[in-house]
Amino acid sequence: MLLDAKTLRGITAGTVTHTYRRWTVVRVRPGSRMRTRAGVVEVTAIDPVAAEGITDDDARGAGFASADAARAWVARKGEGDLYRVGLALVGDDPRIALRADADLDAAAVDDIRKRLARMDRAASEPWTRAYLELIVARPAVVARELAAGIGMERDPFKIRVRRLKELGLTESLDVGYRLSPRGRAYLDATSDADPRST
Numbered sequence: 061m062l063l064d065a066k067t068l069r070g071i072t073a074g075t076v077t078h079t080y081r082r083w084t085v086v087r088v089r090p091g092s093r094m095r096t097r098a099g100v101v102e103v104t105a106i107d108p109v110a111a112e113g114i115t116d117d118d119a120r121g122a123g124f125a126s127a128d129a130a131r132a133w134v135a136r137k138g139e140g141d142l143y144r145v146g147l148a149l150v151g152d153d154p155r156i157a158l159r160a161d162a163d164l165d166a167a168a169v170d171d172i173r174k175r176l177a178r179m180d181r182a183a184s185e186p187w188t189r190a191y192l193e194l195i196v197a198r199p200a201v202v203a204r205e206l207a208a209g210i211g212m213e214r215d216p217f218k219i220r221v222r223r224l225k226e227l228g229l230t231e232s233l234d235v236g237y238r239l240s241p242r243g244r245a246y247l248d249a250t251s252d253a254d255p256r257s258t
Contacts, residue, residue, distance in 0.1 A: 061088050061103075061145070065234065068098040070123045071149050077121045078147055080109070080130065084140035095153045097232060105146035111135070118144070158228030159240030169249045175227055179220075191220060192239065192247055195230055199238040206236065 061081065063071075070076025092103040111131050119130035134142055164172075180186035190210070198206060207217035221237060224230045229243035239247070 061092075061094065063094070063096055063101065063147075065097070067123055067147075068096055068101075071101060071147055072098045075120075076123045076147065078105075078118075079122050079145050080114075080134045080137075081143050081145055082134065082137045082140040083143060086143065088145070090146075093150070095155065097153070099149050099153050100151040102148050102150045103145060104148050105144070107144045107146075109142050109144045111142055155225065155228055159225075159231055159242045161228065162241035162245035164242070164245045164249055169246060172227060172229070172246050173250065179223060187220060188224065191224060192229060192243060195221075195237050196239050196244075196247065198236075200233050200236040202235050203237075 063079065067076055067079055086106060088103050088106065090103055090105055094101050094103075111134055114127045114130050114134075116127045119125070119127045122130055124130040124133065176188040179188050194206060194210065198209075203218050203221070204214045207214045210217075221230055224243070225232065227242075228240055229246060230237050231240045
């Protein structure tokens with residue numbers, strides 16, 4: 061379940077306690093956790109609701125100005141039953157500490173290199189180093205533009221960048237990405253390496 065930046069800001073500020081979703085099949089459960097830019101967000105409850113039953117107070121708890129605004133938003137959200145999804149910020153994203161860790165010894169560099177090599181082997185051609193270098197060269201550029209520049213569709217490109225983020229090498233900005241301190245340290249440590257051996 062994806063949460064937009066406005067919802068995440070509200071969760072962080074304590075003004076948003078839930079959101080609304082339409083689902084034909086409910087795939088999340090109370091207790092499910094998501095890593096987001098705001099931190100780890102837990103689903104605290106999932107309750108079926110009727111759109112006409114949304115009150116102004118309910119709407120404000122989801123970040124809307126009024127019940128009418130909330131109902132207009134959920135009306136555009138596809139098919140399926142409507143659910144109120146309780147949300148709570150329960151901790152920091154562990155990737156934050158990882159991406160700040162730029163003190164890479166030889167073993168850490170080797171571990172990252174092996175993980176990236178596995179990603180490269182699983183693809184039709186190596187891509188990891190080229191993506192890291194692209195993000196260094198073009199920070200804070202919208203993903204669609206970065207992807208088009210290398211002949212990729214946006215969604216597959218973003219999935220690949222997310223995999224680099226899981227290793228603490230990149231971080232998302234409001235627009236685009238940048239290399240994390242860990243990512244920069246890795247590139248510096250491997251700057252003389254053959255890119256095919258990333």
